[in-house]
Structure formats: C-alpha cells, structure tokens
Amino acid sequence: MKSALPRWVDFALIPLLNLALAFFVAGLVVLVIGENPIEAMRLLLVGSLGSSYGIGYTLYYATTFVFTGLSVAIAYHAGLFNIGAEGQAQLGGLGVALVCLALPWPAWWLALPVAILGAGLFGAAWAAIPAYLQAKRGSHVVITTIMFNFIASALIVYLLVNVLKVPGSMAPETAGFPPGTFLPTMQEMLGRVGVSVSKTPLNLSGILALVAAFLTWVLIWRTRLGYEIRAFGHSEPAAVYAGISPVKITMVAMLLSGAMAGMMGLNVVMGFQHRLVLDYVAGAGFVGIAVSLMGRSHPVGVVLAAILFGMLYQGGAELAFDMPSISRDMIVVIQALVILFTGALENLVRLPVQRLFLRRRAA
The missing domain is CATH 1.10.3470 (ABC transporter involved in vitamin B12 uptake, BtuC)
Structure with a gap:
C-alpha cells in the first residue's frame, strides 16, 4: 500500500510526523520530571546549532x-x-x-x-x-x-x-x-x-x-x-x-x-x-x-x-549540562523514541495518512 502515497508523503511528511510525535512524547517525559520541555528543546537546539562550536x-x-x-x-x-x-x-x-x-x-x-x-x-x-x-x-x-x-x-x-x-x-x-x-x-x-x-x-x-x-x-x-x-x-x-x-x-x-x-x-x-x-x-x-x-x-x-x-x-550533552535533572540517559530515551516511532510504530502515522489520501482521491 506504500505506492498509494505520493513520494513526498512517503519520504518527507510521514518521517516528519513520526519525528514530531517522538519529540511530543519526549516532552511529556521532560514535563513529568519537573522541567520545561520548551526550554529543554531550546537548549538542545542552541547547543547543537547555536554556535560554530556546536x-x-x-x-x-x-x-x-x-x-x-x-x-x-x-x-x-x-x-x-x-x-x-x-x-x-x-x-x-x-x-x-x-x-x-x-x-x-x-x-x-x-x-x-x-x-x-x-x-x-x-x-x-x-x-x-x-x-x-x-x-x-x-x-x-x-x-x-x-x-x-x-x-x-x-x-x-x-x-x-x-x-x-x-x-x-x-x-x-x-x-x-x-x-x-x-x-x-x-x-x-x-x-x-x-x-x-x-x-x-x-x-x-x-x-x-x-x-x-x-x-x-x-x-x-x-x-x-x-x-x-x-x-x-x-x-x-x-x-x-x-x-x-x-x-x-x-x-x-x-x-x-x-x-x-x-x-x-x-x-x-x-x-x-x-x-x-x-x-x-x-x-x-x-x-x-x-x-x-x-x-x-x-x-x-x-x-x-x-x-x-x-x-x-551534541545538543543532548549541552542540555544535560544546563539542566542537571535531565541526565545523559534522557537523551538516550529521546533517541529511542525517535527509533520507536520511525521504525516499529511507523504505521501509527502511515495508516491514518494513507486513509486520508485515499479519501481525497475517491472524492
């Protein structure tokens, strides 16, 4: 059924949706341990892309x-x-x-x-x-x-x-x-x-x-x-x-x-x-x-x-330094979530998107 989707959906939209879902769940985990997930994301981005060093x-x-x-x-x-x-x-x-x-x-x-x-x-x-x-x-x-x-x-x-x-x-x-x-x-x-x-x-x-x-x-x-x-x-x-x-x-x-x-x-x-x-x-x-x-x-x-x-x-190392309550292991959790949603749980996103495009074609 992958052929039912345009290539840009299969190769770009679905991976981006999986990635967004992984970061959303990771943000919930950060929230549970008592930290601000938005600030954590900012620190991760600044630490990895905010300087020539990063x-x-x-x-x-x-x-x-x-x-x-x-x-x-x-x-x-x-x-x-x-x-x-x-x-x-x-x-x-x-x-x-x-x-x-x-x-x-x-x-x-x-x-x-x-x-x-x-x-x-x-x-x-x-x-x-x-x-x-x-x-x-x-x-x-x-x-x-x-x-x-x-x-x-x-x-x-x-x-x-x-x-x-x-x-x-x-x-x-x-x-x-x-x-x-x-x-x-x-x-x-x-x-x-x-x-x-x-x-x-x-x-x-x-x-x-x-x-x-x-x-x-x-x-x-x-x-x-x-x-x-x-x-x-x-x-x-x-x-x-x-x-x-x-x-x-x-x-x-x-x-x-x-x-x-x-x-x-x-x-x-x-x-x-x-x-x-x-x-x-x-x-x-x-x-x-x-x-x-x-x-x-x-x-x-x-x-x-x-x-x-x-x-x-890189951003995870900086995040762990600036937010001590978020250990290096938390970055491993985020990586694991990305792997989980882009691999084992890919159909969680693919099937709804596929049904949406099939309905549009039928209409």
Missing part, C-alpha cells in the same frame, strides 16, 4: 552516522538487514590504524587513499563471513552479524592489550599516528579561505561522507549492479527468474555494506583520535540502523537523519 560537533557526529547509515541502507536494498555495522566499523578502524602506523607518512594526502583502502577492506572482510554463511549455508544474516559484533569487540581487545599496545604502557591503545597522517580539520580548511570557526573534531571526513552518499546513490539507482540489488531485495524469486544470482548479490551487497561501515574509522581514528582505542565506535553502528530507517534507506534521507542524530548527541 555545529562542528554536530556535523562530526553526523559524519560517523552517515557512514554507518549508508552501510545499513546498502544491505537493506538487497533485502538484507545488516546488524553488524558496529563490528565492521571496529575492524575498519583497525585497518586505518595499521595503515597509519605502517610508514612515517610525510603528508595526509598520501596516507588517505591507502587508509580508505584499509578501512574498506577490513570492514568488508568482516562482513564477508556472515555474507557467505547467508548465501551458501542459509544462516540468517541478522543472527550472524550481531554475533560477529561481539567477536570483533573481543578481537580488538586482544589486539590492543597483547599485540598493538605501546610497550610499557598500561593504556589499551595503539601508539599515536605520525603527524603526517592527521586529516585537516574544518577549522584549518576554512581558515585558509578567511573563515574563522571554533576548533572542533570536524575534519575532511565530513566531505568524504557526502561523496560516499553520492556514490551510493549512483550505485543503487544508476548502475546495472544497483538495479540487480534492488530487484533482488524486492523479490528474490523474480530476480532468480531474471537470471540474477542470489549468491552474487548477497556477497556483493554485504561486502559493500561492510566496507562503508569500515569508513567510519577515517572520521574518528584518523581524523580525531589519531590512535586506535577501545570501543571507539561507541554504538554508532546501531545508531546507523535508526538513521537508515528514518532516512528510508535513501542517501539524502540518511544524510538528513544523520544530522538529526548528530544534533541529539
């Missing part, structure tokens, strides 16, 4: 969510639900770290192409095993990918504690990267053209995320492979009848999905931390699922949803 952090978080959201979206178009972006991103960060530590790189623009290759290959390799089990053995990709998140976490702990840790150090992290691998920050890039902004972790990866979104759009909607991926995702029997190989599409879609999740390491590991630390992903792989759902698995929607969740992360 915007920088918002876009830094959004960059991470664009990569993980695109990862989930690519697999979704093939009818696959990749829950493993968290583990694939951890392995992608490992690939970035190994590249940056391999040589005394003289300049970031020399290290970056190799780091992109390392992030993509390690993320894709971690997605390849669940993809093979799904394609050849029938093991459900949801189960295998979520199990591989825990395996990835244990593997990174082992490597940082026993293999990659600096001798004599107690911190479970790699050595710092050579300065030649540091990606330029947005403050540095804008400063060269005379624009002054606050220093934030926002770096060149923000532009790379937009490029990745554009290339994803080209792949899914402008190439033969993308057509095969979408055809397979809509109807596997019809795709097989048309000569499309299920094994090929499953493997290719999951490899691309894992590679995109691995690209997250460029933003955090290479662009900000300049070393690999424990749990650098910090749940961003799971946030990518919500970003993809809210963005309808379209690159433009993913970018917009990523910015929204970036605002929640």
